Amino acid sequence: MHMARSEGGDGMNETKQMKSIRDIPRDDYFVRGHGACPGCGVAIAVKNIARMLGPNTTVYVPASCLVVFSALYPTCAWKVPYFYTAFENTGAVIAGIKAAYKRRGKDTVVVGMAGDGGTFDIGLQALSGAADRNDDVIYVCLDNEAYMNTGIQRSGATPFGAWTTTSPIGKKIQGKREFKKDLDAIVAAHGIPYMATLSIAHFNDFVRKVQRAKEVKGFRFLHVLTPCVPGWRSEAAKSVTIAKLAVETGMWTLYEVDQGEEKLTYKPKTMVPVKEYLQLQGRFRHMSEEDITTLQNWVCKKWKEHFYEEIPVPPCELEKGKKDLIVDEDPLHGV
């Protein structure tokens, strides 16, 4: 028994600190041949997190795209132990797995990877429970801003104005009327040891935060913005560009709460008008000037909260003629 223990734990502690993209190990634990759409943001995030967490990891995924494209029974893209049950219990299951490993004397990184539906809406109570108990696990929220797996339904993470099949474009109401739920604030309010927001376009920041999550003990929460090609009605090649613009426009803020201390990790040089982010995505194509101003005002307010910097007039003007939208409105992904 004591032999197994020395096999499990020691190797991990010796791995060096990862600070930049260069330090990510070459070995893949989420292998090629998975069935994600071309240009999938979730696949980018998951693949790199798996590389960084290494072989001594156990993964849990609730109902989501990730389950479907990474593990179609009996094939599986994960090379590490992988488990899957129902939608709402990510927090509870990863806590249970960790407890079982502890009982067996194994020091394993347990990570739960849920989508925004499984985190913002359906899995919120289990997440809150695990955060409250401060279970020693990593919770990754792969936020693609709607229930993409079931065919693009609105979730608590869907931004204002976005088209989904359940927030359609009518004559009176166009797209979602509510703003994105501030889940990070809710999670941080639990007083957990580490919480961070990540973007797949800010590589070194991504690496540093996953590294920090790996070394901290207790409940850790990583929130990744993962562009979705069919759901956002965007071009496959633009996934990383869009994630970058989300940060530059202030739609997504990169920060972390480490041991109760809030710290911004990246500040854009100047605020890019939100319209530039919207025009790359078909889900926002219908938006009226009025709605864009409303969203811009919300972004400005958020910007002020994070950066303590007042943006007086919403910078809404943008040079016309850029046509990056695609012609595709079929809810079945155009199949």
Add this chain to the structure above:
Amino acid sequence: MYEIRFHGRGGQGAVMAAQALAEAAVLEGYYAQAFPYFGAERRGAPVRAFARIDETKISLKSQIYEPDILVILDESLLEIEPVAEGLKSEGSAVINSEKKPEEIDLGVEVQCAAVDATTVALETIKAPIVNTSILGAFAKIQDFVPLESILNAIMNRFGEKLGHQAGVMNTSAAKLAYDRAVVGRTRGTRELVRKKEWLPPWNEIPPGTALAPVNVGGVDIGPGSAWQNFTGTWRTSSPRYIKEKCIRCLRCWFSCPEGCIERQDDDYEKWDYRYCKGCGICAEVCPVQAIEMVRGVMEW
């Protein structure tokens, strides 16, 4: 009864094509049905759609196993699926291909209309969505649904859903494809490929979902076994790596959703084209244009 089976990839519009065809048949006074079949895979994965056309009410609801007409929206499917399986010997085929019918090996020798629908679609609707172009070619191979009805159905269906302009663009795509389609006879020497699958009887299925990595009858199952899915067949364009320009920033390696970019010991990159889905992110994130996307399924 005419039975038509569509083979395409997620995103090419096979479902819309089947629906538009059924609508065209209804405009001609027939009874018709259309429905798709696809698995849990995503955009780019092989999909099938079906249409049945008859002079009386249709009570049959099954998938189509012995089609009269085969519509193939993507030629590369011939390499990975038994596309022509069950096609009647007096049947016919419509295929999206740059080649002439005589150069196409379908596995069955049948009457065939071939058209380079991808080029037609790129010229007319500025996107590689080939469903309407292929319907134009379809009008050339049979006589029960003429081109006019197909054009009307496209106008109704696309105009209503995507706006008048989209309807006009799609009907012009169908017209152009009708003009360009070449009719001939295919070759039939190909052995229909059948994917090796693990299909256990009930008493051989392991309890629960706990699977250890094992090999059953030549098929890997369990952890890491996804390597057997060569998703590279999904792509329509391929990344070309210009090593001389590469500054080894590793952005492409980080950003590749497939992980098909291999980081070498010296930090230069190598592509595993067996899995590349051709999304183009690597070319987009490259700061020095050391990667360019080239149309077609290619390797370097």
